[in-house]
Amino acid sequence: MTLISTNTPTAELQALDAAHHMHPFTHNAELGEKGVRIITRADGVWLNDSDGNRILDAMAGLWCVNIGYGRKELVDAAARQMQELPFYNTFFQTSHVPAIALAARLAELAPGDLNHVFFAGSGSEANDTNLRMVRAYWQEKGQPNKNVIISRWNAYHGSSVGSGSLGGMKGMHAQGGMPIPDIHHIEQPHWWAEGGDMSPEDFGLARAQELEKAILELGADRVAAFIAEPVQGAGGVIIPPATYWPEIQRICDEYNILLIADEVICGFGRTGNWFGSQTMGIKPHIMTIAKGLSSGYLPIGGSIVCDEVAEVIGNTEFNHGYTYSGHPVACAVALENLRLLDEEGIVTRVREDTGPYLKEKFEGLTSHPLVGEAKIVGMMGSIALTPDKASRAKFEADEGTVGFICRERCFANNLIMRHVGDRMIISPPLVISKPEIDMLIERAWKSLDECHAALKEKGLM
Numbered sequence: 118m119t120l121i122s123t124n125t126p127t128a129e130l131q132a133l134d135a136a137h138h139m140h141p142f143t144h145n146a147e148l149g150e151k152g153v154r155i156i157t158r159a160d161g162v163w164l165n166d167s168d169g170n171r172i173l174d175a176m177a178g179l180w181c182v183n184i185g186y187g188r189k190e191l192v193d194a195a196a197r198q199m200q201e202l203p204f205y206n207t208f209f210q211t212s213h214v215p216a217i218a219l220a221a222r223l224a225e226l227a228p229g230d231l232n233h234v235f236f237a238g239s240g241s242e243a244n245d246t247n248l249r250m251v252r253a254y255w256q257e258k259g260q261p262n263k264n265v266i267i268s269r270w271n272a273y274h275g276s277s278v279g280s281g282s283l284g285g286m287k288g289m290h291a292q293g294g295m296p297i298p299d300i301h302h303i304e305q306p307h308w309w310a311e312g313g314d315m316s317p318e319d320f321g322l323a324r325a326q327e328l329e330k331a332i333l334e335l336g337a338d339r340v341a342a343f344i345a346e347p348v349q350g351a352g353g354v355i356i357p358p359a360t361y362w363p364e365i366q367r368i369c370d371e372y373n374i375l376l377i378a379d380e381v382i383c384g385f386g387r388t389g390n391w392f393g394s395q396t397m398g399i400k401p402h403i404m405t406i407a408k409g410l411s412s413g414y415l416p417i418g419g420s421i422v423c424d425e426v427a428e429v430i431g432n433t434e435f436n437h438g439y440t441y442s443g444h445p446v447a448c449a450v451a452l453e454n455l456r457l458l459d460e461e462g463i464v465t466r467v468r469e470d471t472g473p474y475l476k477e478k479f480e481g482l483t484s485h486p487l488v489g490e491a492k493i494v495g496m497m498g499s500i501a502l503t504p505d506k507a508s509r510a511k512f513e514a515d516e517g518t519v520g521f522i523c524r525e526r527c528f529a530n531n532l533i534m535r536h537v538g539d540r541m542i543i544s545p546p547l548v549i550s551k552p553e554i555d556m557l558i559e560r561a562w563k564s565l566d567e568c569h570a571a572l573k574e575k576g577l578m
């Protein structure tokens with residue numbers, strides 16, 4: 118057997134990785150040639166790699182390590198629960214303390230009458246639950262034809278067949294027969310890229326009214342639900358114009374359409390409130406949760422469901438569930454994570470202190486020649502790279518070419534920022550301090566300068 122540890126030389130680890138490990142959302146052959154970066158330890162907002170670099174993680178892993186790395190309290194919570202009850206299911210007339218406690222705590226934190234939790238192992242699984250739950254709901258109410266779910270192009274709702282169909286990523290749909298039937302996509306409220314000559318306010322309204330048009334075309338008696346992220350994350354951190362959500366809420370109310378808010382990224386403090394729905398002023402019937410729920414320390418997701426939907430679903434046997442629905446160790450860790458976020462005032466700090474500080478610095482990036490707009494809410498933000506700010510022009514090179522160059526410069530400067538097309542995005546751990554925010558901005562600025570120089574050198578602008 119090959120013995121491997123963090124002391125194994127990087128080149129050897131890279132060779133083994135290339136030989137045996139298939140990475141998600143990756144061109145694996147290309148990665149194998151290039152060699153992966155191997156992360157070995159982390160604390161706070163800092164990652165260590167196998168070459169001894171200290172890297173500022175401005176993405177909180179995959180938008181999930183809200184509490185920051187290295188919290189012993191979460192390790193202890195997991196160890197205690199593993200010793201007491203490492204696993205039991207919640208299927209056949211049984212429950213356990215961690216699942217009960219977490220469901221009750223989520224009901225307290227969630228707004229309005231979102232009082233019921235169906236657990237899953239991930240965001241994708243939770244959205245699969247939602248897909249089935251809203252259809253079962255209307256079926257149970259005697260309207261089985263009300264089964265179409267409307268979503269948006271460039272939304273991300275997960276990578277399973279169901280959640281990938283709900284999502285609007287065309288590259289995903291192109292592989293593997295998605296979307297499944299009765300999912301309908303409308304255009305997104307992405308003013309910078311698609312707003313043309315309209316004001317952001319008019320454009321937001323117009324894009325919301327696409328929902329009404331779709332409902333009228335399909336027939337309100339066929340539309341079960343509308344699903345959306347309060348702020349699109351993986352699509353490029355697209356913060357909709359202020360006119361968008363109130364109009365969506367009006368339309369859902371008027372046509373009796375269930376509203377599903379996918380809070381997988383926006384939940385648990387990311388936007389400065391416990392949930393993005395609160396920041397955007399919407400009242401969903403169901404919220405999808407994952408990621409920040411456990412700060413990524415263990416995999417767990419779920420659906421927080423309103424009284425009415427839970428009652429209707431509760432009146433039948435809902436033939437759905439996962440082995441790890443309400444996994445006791447994941448629940449115990451999530452509960453401890455929520456305690457720390459609350460008792461340490463982390464969500465409030467994002468809203469009132471570090472969030473506004475980051476906003477001011479982040480928006481300052483617009484004075485860089487490459488940056489057209491910088492948008493941020495709480496601790497999720499994005500900048501648009503452009504060769505011409507006034508016209509919001511795209512680069513001539515294929516979309517994503519410039520974003521990739523910029524990301525590579527960030528990587529070289531020990532800053533993890535992601536690119537979506539030619540947008541650069543951040544979503545740091547919520548515990549990031551003001552001096553660390555200063556470092557983030559300094560490194561971003563340096564990377565933008567280097568990117569700018571590289572573009573000129575390559576004749577890309």
Ligand code: PMP
Pocket residue numbers: 238239240241242244273274275276346350351379380381382407408418
């Ligand atoms: N919904 C949203 C909004 C997401 O951002 C993600 C993951 N990035 C998912 C769902 C899927 O979650 P998971 O990867 O845990 O399945």
